[in-house]
Amino acid sequence: MAGDKDVEVIVGASSVERAKNVVIAKSIVIGNEATRLAVPVKRPSDEKEHTHQWKLYLRPYNQENLTRFVRKVQFKLHDSYDNHTRVVEQPPFEITETGWGEFEVQLRIYFVDSNEKPVTTFHYLRLFEQPTTAKSGNTVVNDYYDEIVFREPTMVMYKILTDESAVKKHDPKLWVTDFSHVYKRTSEVFKGLREELNDEINDLRESLKLAHQKIEKYRREMENADSNPSTPGVTFSIS
The missing domain is CATH 2.60.40.1970 (YEATS domain)
Structure with a gap:
């Protein structure tokens, strides 16, 4: 103590x-x-x-x-x-x-x-x-x-x-439940869930990366359009 x-x-x-x-x-x-x-x-x-x-x-x-x-x-x-x-x-x-x-x-x-x-x-x-x-x-x-x-x-x-x-x-002899086995089984379940969650996070991260790339592409296109304005040609026909 x-x-x-x-x-x-x-x-x-x-x-x-x-x-x-x-x-x-x-x-x-x-x-x-x-x-x-x-x-x-x-x-x-x-x-x-x-x-x-x-x-x-x-x-x-x-x-x-x-x-x-x-x-x-x-x-x-x-x-x-x-x-x-x-x-x-x-x-x-x-x-x-x-x-x-x-x-x-x-x-x-x-x-x-x-x-x-x-x-x-x-x-x-x-x-x-x-x-x-x-x-x-x-x-x-x-x-x-x-x-x-x-x-x-x-x-x-x-x-x-x-x-x-x-x-x-x-x-352990005083118990029906094998707590060491339960701990091992639970750890394996959590490990599987962790791996599954990591896969989902990686997929989401990749999707966000692609979305960010598209946004950047559209932003650059809009900036180019604003910096190079063009007026469509108009033809008048007088009869």
């Missing part, structure tokens, strides 16, 4: 001490698991039968206790759910529900130091198997690696975030 003397301290507008020019990233996993119910259930608040049970979660990527820096997590579900805004203040930071459809969930993460602004992110809750999901038995797993980035954190948060004494490295 770095001592306070190793980092320059600045005082913000709210008189809170912050670590100047310091950026710290904490690795997390956001996702959901979903299993089809043997017998669908009916909820009074929903016209359709619920076909799946799902679990939505925020978990540490490495082996550590999130409560060291996370105070609570707010999950905002689809409006069709009773009490669709759920707040979890103790680990595990997850909620379990039943449903029949897929939807986007908003997660808002609050930190132990209230001087750090909450972070908002989103997750698409999957019930059905997709090329991007994993599977464990009858359970569909849709989760992904992400990072919470602290830029010039408060000194309170700095001390917490730089203390690695209670953090163990990521253990």
